[in-house]
Amino acid sequence: MSALRIDDAAVEYTSRGRGAVRAVDGVSLQVERGQIVGLVGESGCGKSSLARAVAGLEPVASGQVLVDGRPVSPLRWRRRSTQDVRLQMVFQNPYASLNPRRTVGSQVADGIAVELRGQARQAEVIRLLELVGLPADAAERYPHQFSGGQRQRVAIARALAPRPEVLIADEPVTALDASAQAQIVNLLVSLVGELGVGILFISHDLALVREIADVTAVMYLGRIVEMGPTHEVWSAPRHPYTRALIEALPRITERPGLPVPLRGEVPDAARVPDGCRFRPRCPVAVDACVESPPVTTFGPHSVECWLAEPAREETRS
Amino acid sequence: MTPLLDVRHLAVSLPGADGSPLPVIHDATLHVGRGEIVGIAGESGSGKSMTAQALLGLLPENAQVSGSAVLDGETELVGLDERGWQGVRGVRIAMVFQDATAALHPMLTVGRQLTEHLRHHLGLDRRGAERRALELLDRVRIPGGRGALRTYPHQLSGGMRQRVAIASALACEPELLIADEPTTALDVTVQAGILELFDELRRESDLSVLFITHDLGVLSALTTRAYVFYAGRVMESGPTGELLLRPRHPYTAALLRARPHADDSWEVRGGTAAEAQPNGSKRPLPMTTIPGSAVTPATAPPGCPFAPRCGYTEDGCTSEVPAMTAVASGHHVACRVLPDLTEVPG
Numbered sequence: 324m325s326a327l328r329i330d331d332a333a334v335e336y337t338s339r340g341r342g343a344v345r346a347v348d349g350v351s352l353q354v355e356r357g358q359i360v361g362l363v364g365e366s367g368c369g370k371s372s373l374a375r376a377v378a379g380l381e382p383v384a385s386g387q388v389l390v391d392g393r394p395v396s397p398l399r400w401r402r403r404s405t406q407d408v409r410l411q412m413v414f415q416n417p418y419a420s421l422n423p424r425r426t427v428g429s430q431v432a433d434g435i436a437v438e439l440r441g442q443a444r445q446a447e448v449i450r451l452l453e454l455v456g457l458p459a460d461a462a463e464r465y466p467h468q469f470s471g472g473q474r475q476r477v478a479i480a481r482a483l484a485p486r487p488e489v490l491i492a493d494e495p496v497t498a499l500d501a502s503a504q505a506q507i508v509n510l511l512v513s514l515v516g517e518l519g520v521g522i523l524f525i526s527h528d529l530a531l532v533r534e535i536a537d538v539t540a541v542m543y544l545g546r547i548v549e550m551g552p553t554h555e556v557w558s559a560p561r562h563p564y565t566r567a568l569i570e571a572l573p574r575i576t577e578r579p580g581l582p583v584p585l586r587g588e589v590p591d592a593a594r595v596p597d598g599c600r601f602r603p604r605c606p607v608a609v610d611a612c613v614e615s616p617p618v619t620t621f622g623p624h625s626v627e628c629w630l631a632e633p634a635r636e637e638t639r640s
Numbered sequence: 641m642t643p644l645l646d647v648r649h650l651a652v653s654l655p656g657a658d659g660s661p662l663p664v665i666h667d668a669t670l671h672v673g674r675g676e677i678v679g680i681a682g683e684s685g686s687g688k689s690m691t692a693q694a695l696l697g698l699l700p701e702n703a704q705v706s707g708s709a710v711l712d713g714e715t716e717l718v719g720l721d722e723r724g725w726q727g728v729r730g731v732r733i734a735m736v737f738q739d740a741t742a743a744l745h746p747m748l749t750v751g752r753q754l755t756e757h758l759r760h761h762l763g764l765d766r767r768g769a770e771r772r773a774l775e776l777l778d779r780v781r782i783p784g785g786r787g788a789l790r791t792y793p794h795q796l797s798g799g800m801r802q803r804v805a806i807a808s809a810l811a812c813e814p815e816l817l818i819a820d821e822p823t824t825a826l827d828v829t830v831q832a833g834i835l836e837l838f839d840e841l842r843r844e845s846d847l848s849v850l851f852i853t854h855d856l857g858v859l860s861a862l863t864t865r866a867y868v869f870y871a872g873r874v875m876e877s878g879p880t881g882e883l884l885l886r887p888r889h890p891y892t893a894a895l896l897r898a899r900p901h902a903d904d905s906w907e908v909r910g911g912t913a914a915e916a917q918p919n920g921s922k923r924p925l926p927m928t929t930i931p932g933s934a935v936t937p938a939t940a941p942p943g944c945p946f947a948p949r950c951g952y953t954e955d956g957c958t959s960e961v962p963a964m965t966a967v968a969s970g971h972h973v974a975c976r977v978l979p980d981l982t983e984v985p986g
Contacts, residue, residue: 365830502894527828528828531900568829577881581836581862582828582835
């Protein structure tokens with residue numbers, strides 16, 4: 324059983340004037356224990372809406388989300404049962420996601436099972452802090468006494484307290500400096516190895532996802548347009564959007580050229596183009612693209628594009 | 641020929657909580673040539689944005705500034721009074737910020753933000769200002785002509801807003817543009833378009849740009865020369881390709897190793913990433929980290945500020961501030977050890 328299984332999930336927002344907007348429109352993916360799945364795409368592609376639905380912060384309009392085989396029920400004004408906390412979230416901004424007026428230890432303790440009391444509870448807090456590379460005395464201190472990278476460690480310790488099956492990390496290192504970024508990424512990867520937790524790693528940074536994800540899913544306008552083993556998606560991308568994302572990355576090479584921009588912007592989810600959603604921006608669109616493209620699979624690699632064929636001579640120099 | 645901007649031994653300090661001066665920039669020496677895009681790279685607290693503020697006269701009044709910054713061989717910026725700055729800021733040196741949303745007035749149309757500026761600084765009448773505003777939109781590749789002038793910032797995407805901010809900065813034909821992380825808040829696909837625009841502006845109108853970024857990939861793609869800042873000091877400077885492909889300062893090397901790689905360019909990285917596997921973890925660790933955390937000029941130790949995090953230190957590193965020394969033509973490094981960086985420290 325997968326740690327996280329998303330089946331054909333849709334997320335809708337309703338607002339006056341725009342009607343129902345589908346921010347996520349039929350997404351399926353799985354995260355196994357001990358696996359890191361990277362989810363990439365531009366802002367507005369629906370990555371964060373999907374994360375919120377998976378965490379139960381937004382209801383799914385259709386489809387389902389299963390954590391450890393159990394459906395995630397939409398969060399209401401009630402305490403969640405212990406089965407619901409098999410999934411935890413790490414947010415982008417560790418300055419906003421921690422309570423500034425409570426000690427780090429008490430915030431980490433929030434998630435620890437109620438059966439653990441007194442000394443055992445304290446010992447568990449310290450175990451969690453040490454697991455994320457913080458000293459035991461961090462428990463007595465407040466968030467403002469830590470750097471951004473250390474606060475993100477606290478947020479990770481707190482997320483691990485209920486012993487989740489899967490972590491949703493939504494841009495967890497975007498707000499951090501280069502050195503802290505590398506440390507937090509390594510921490511997440513080592514936790515996957517040690518604890519066997521699965522991670523859905525959401526990022527706009529394709530280069531970072533390439534470094535850590537086993538599987539990469541590329542999202543565009545509410546759909547996953549390409550998904551497969553990271554090295555395949557990177558070295559032989561089959562969707563023109565994936566290629567565009569890779570070509571837009573600035574590189575350090577002997578003869579650097581300017582990265583290639585992708586024309587246009589992610590359209591408003593209220594006005595999704597007919598047929599292939601990427602068609603208006605696609606550099607290689609053909610007549611067939613006015614119809615919705617089929618999903619073509621190549622082993623573990625799937626792509627939603629009319630032009631998807633085995634990448635014979637497409638290997639990039 | 642004198643460089644367009646010649647900064648020598650610039651030092652800035654701000655009063656700390658107890659009134660004693662806290663250094664934010666120590667002894668920065670840099671120059672920007674005409675038609676050149678020069679980069680400043682560094683982490684937060686390295687002094688890169690403070691340098692920009694010093695060059696625009698935007699430091700708090702109680703800041704202490706010493707050294708010299710000469711524009712166009714004639715105008716000394718250090719010690720300029722507010723009247724003097726009015727003839728420089730936005731006119732001869734203009735600025736583009738990271739957050740275009742904050743840089744633009746949310747309740748004024750694009751046309752109004754551009755024409756107001758033009759009428760104030762250049763004394764154009766309404767019709768003349770509108771004509772000039774249309775030219776500016778054209779220069780920053782915003783389509784739509786007059787229609788675009790009537791839009792409000794919130795109706796534009798992040799990339800388009802940054803283009804409007806650039807148009808506004810170009811209004812008075814500045815000699816130097818200072819861009820502080822102008823693409824950091826944008827998607828890579830949009831960032832690429834803004835980088836292309838800077839390059840086109842340089843080629844078309846010989847614009848000089850001081851481009852501040854934390855992204856070494858952006859530095860590589862756009863700039864011809866660059867300065868790497870750490871804790872308020874320039875650690876290494878040189879032609880960008882040289883600096884990033886054959887770095888000589890351990891800090892530059894550490895930054896390069898710590899970044900996620902879109903390329904597999906730098907041989908020094910080879911094999912280092914997968915080495916350390918603490919706690920018997922089954923997965924190799926993907927990133928090479930820099931031990932410890934970044935220091936600011938105020939918390940920097942004596943001697944080389946990078947010494948506590950450096951794997952190549954020798955006696956003297958922690959007591960003496962290393963001087964900039966030339967290692968190749970135009971390539972300078974503030975390191976007294978100058979280790980062989982292809983050998984990763986143990």
